[in-house]
Amino acid sequence: MEKYVCQVCGYVYDPAVGDPDxxxxxxxxxxxxxxxWVCPVCGADKDSFSPE
Amino acid sequence: xxxxxxxKKGVHWVGAVDWHVRDFHGxxxxxxxxxxxxxxxxxxxxxxxxxxxxxxxxxxxxxxxxIDPGKIDYLVVNHxxxxxxxxxxxxxxxxxxxxxxCSSRGKKALLDHYHRDDxxxxxxxxxxxxxxxxxxxxxxxxxxxxxxxxxxxxIKEESLLISSDAFGQHWATSERFNDQVDSSELMAHAVKYxxxxxLPYSGLVQKLxxxxxxxxxxxxxxxxxHGLIWREDPLQxxxxxxxxxxxxxxxxxxxxxxxxxxxxxxxxxAIADGLIESGISVxxxxxxxxxxxxxxxxxxxxxxxxxxxxTLNNGMLPRMADMLCYMKGLRPINKFGAAFGSYxxxxxxVKQLAKSLEEMKMKLFGAGINLQFVPNHEGLKKCVDxxxxxxxxxxxxxxx
Ligand SMILES: [Fe+2]
Ligand SMILES: [Fe+2]
Numbered sequence: 001m002e003k004y005v006c007q008v009c010g011y012v013y014d015p016a017v018g019d020p021d022x023x024x025x026x027x028x029x030x031x032x033x034x035x036x037w038v039c040p041v042c043g044a045d046k047d048s049f050s051p052e
Numbered sequence: 053x054x055x056x057x058x059x060k061k062g063v064h065w066v067g068a069v070d071w072h073v074r075d076f077h078g079x080x081x082x083x084x085x086x087x088x089x090x091x092x093x094x095x096x097x098x099x100x101x102x103x104x105x106x107x108x109x110x111x112x113x114x115x116x117x118x119i120d121p122g123k124i125d126y127l128v129v130n131h132x133x134x135x136x137x138x139x140x141x142x143x144x145x146x147x148x149x150x151x152x153x154c155s156s157r158g159k160k161a162l163l164d165h166y167h168r169d170d171x172x173x174x175x176x177x178x179x180x181x182x183x184x185x186x187x188x189x190x191x192x193x194x195x196x197x198x199x200x201x202x203x204x205x206x207i208k209e210e211s212l213l214i215s216s217d218a219f220g221q222h223w224a225t226s227e228r229f230n231d232q233v234d235s236s237e238l239m240a241h242a243v244k245y246x247x248x249x250x251l252p253y254s255g256l257v258q259k260l261x262x263x264x265x266x267x268x269x270x271x272x273x274x275x276x277x278h279g280l281i282w283r284e285d286p287l288q289x290x291x292x293x294x295x296x297x298x299x300x301x302x303x304x305x306x307x308x309x310x311x312x313x314x315x316x317x318x319x320x321x322a323i324a325d326g327l328i329e330s331g332i333s334v335x336x337x338x339x340x341x342x343x344x345x346x347x348x349x350x351x352x353x354x355x356x357x358x359x360x361x362x363t364l365n366n367g368m369l370p371r372m373a374d375m376l377c378y379m380k381g382l383r384p385i386n387k388f389g390a391a392f393g394s395y396x397x398x399x400x401x402v403k404q405l406a407k408s409l410e411e412m413k414m415k416l417f418g419a420g421i422n423l424q425f426v427p428n429h430e431g432l433k434k435c436v437d438x439x440x441x442x443x444x445x446x447x448x449x450x451x452x
Contacts, residue, residue, distance in 0.1 A: 008196050008256065042196040
């Protein structure tokens with residue numbers, strides 16, 4: 001599964017890791033993240049991400 | 053510098069002036085800086101932000117002039133970067149606050165810096181209000197302006213915005229207000245600060261300005277954590293940020309070069325000639341003399357960024373590599389780019405420069421001009437022509 005980079009702060013969403021602090025289990029693809037999920041570092045929305 | 057200034061009735065500047073700092077992690081602060089903190093006297097005495105570690109005594113001394121530090125109830129940490137938090141362990145020791153207000157990212161950053169889980173953190177959210185007596189503080193998170201933890205504090209009864217790093221300037225002065233200093237020098241420091249610190253977050257600056265306008269709050273003073281406080285016409289700096297963050301350009305070209313034996317410099321001047329005779333404003337910056345942070349300040353309103361380097365050991369000169377590393381991080385947008393340089397036998401530099409410009413999504417003019425050893429008349433003519441070509445494109449895209 002593809003990693004996605006936040007264009008605002010540079011945080012990389014890695015599906016293998018997920019975002020457990022915010023209830024996203026490892027193995028969740030970027031596409032499957034909820035629409036209201038935001039970058040855990042800077043709060044940018046999903047639209048601010050691009051494939052790595 | 054230990055002179056407390058009452059910026060509004062019951063609101064005191066208790067920060068520190070750093071007359072001698074010259075390098076701010078790679079940004080040249082030729083005239084020093086200040087670390088501003090603000091003390092508000094109310095039922096709950098509240099301190100906003102602190103200073104760099106070596107200035108903790110200056111700050112405590114200032115506080116003592118107003119009140120015994122032990123009587124301070126609240127500490128607000130708008131931003132955790134060490135120029136504002138380095139002294140916080142000692143300040144907290146001295147004031148023993150009942151609460152330390154910060155954003156959720158602020159708490160995390162404080163823990164990651166100072167490793168103190170015993171401090172009385174109180175996480176606040178954007179839009180949250182707290183009363184300190186006669187006054188109310190509203191917090192506004194400003195994530196990535198310029199750290200994830202950054203926030204503003206607004207006191208509505210005073211129409212006062214404490215804006216953390218935003219709207220600041222690195223300039224050490226004995227004056228505290230914008231109306232007490234030369235306004236063009238002040239704006240020169242403010243634009244340098246914007247270009248070197250906030251430029252990559254210009255999109256967020258646009259969003260924030262829109263958000264603040266929608267909140268329809270009254271602002272009659274903006275107190276940043278560096279430099280002068282905006283008292284006279286405070287919204288001028290918001291308008292300036294609006295302009296800078298749009299990254300609009302003038303009919304201006306910036307030629308940045310380094311040179312070994314003046315060949316690349318000859319080319320730089322020939323390109324400049326082509327631009328100037330076509331009516332374009334030009335800045336010629338030699339990296340041996342001009343600091344990277346001053347180059348960036350000139351870049352902000354330049355439509356074209358033209359890079360020149362000779363080839364040394366199969367690559368560009370190291371000062372140019374430094375410049376490009378810095379420039380890429382600041383993410384300029386909407387620029388034209390071009391590359392040139394002199395070489396001896398291999399000539400890789402120009403290709404590398406062009407590649408960097410492309411990575412920054414600049415619109416390139418050809419593959420660049422690569423001339424062997426000392427340029428002759430014909431070679432320089434190519435440079436003049438490149439200048440004319442870029443000038444024509446600038447005129448097409450930038451209205452007068
Ligand atoms: Fe900062
Ligand atoms: Fe700062």
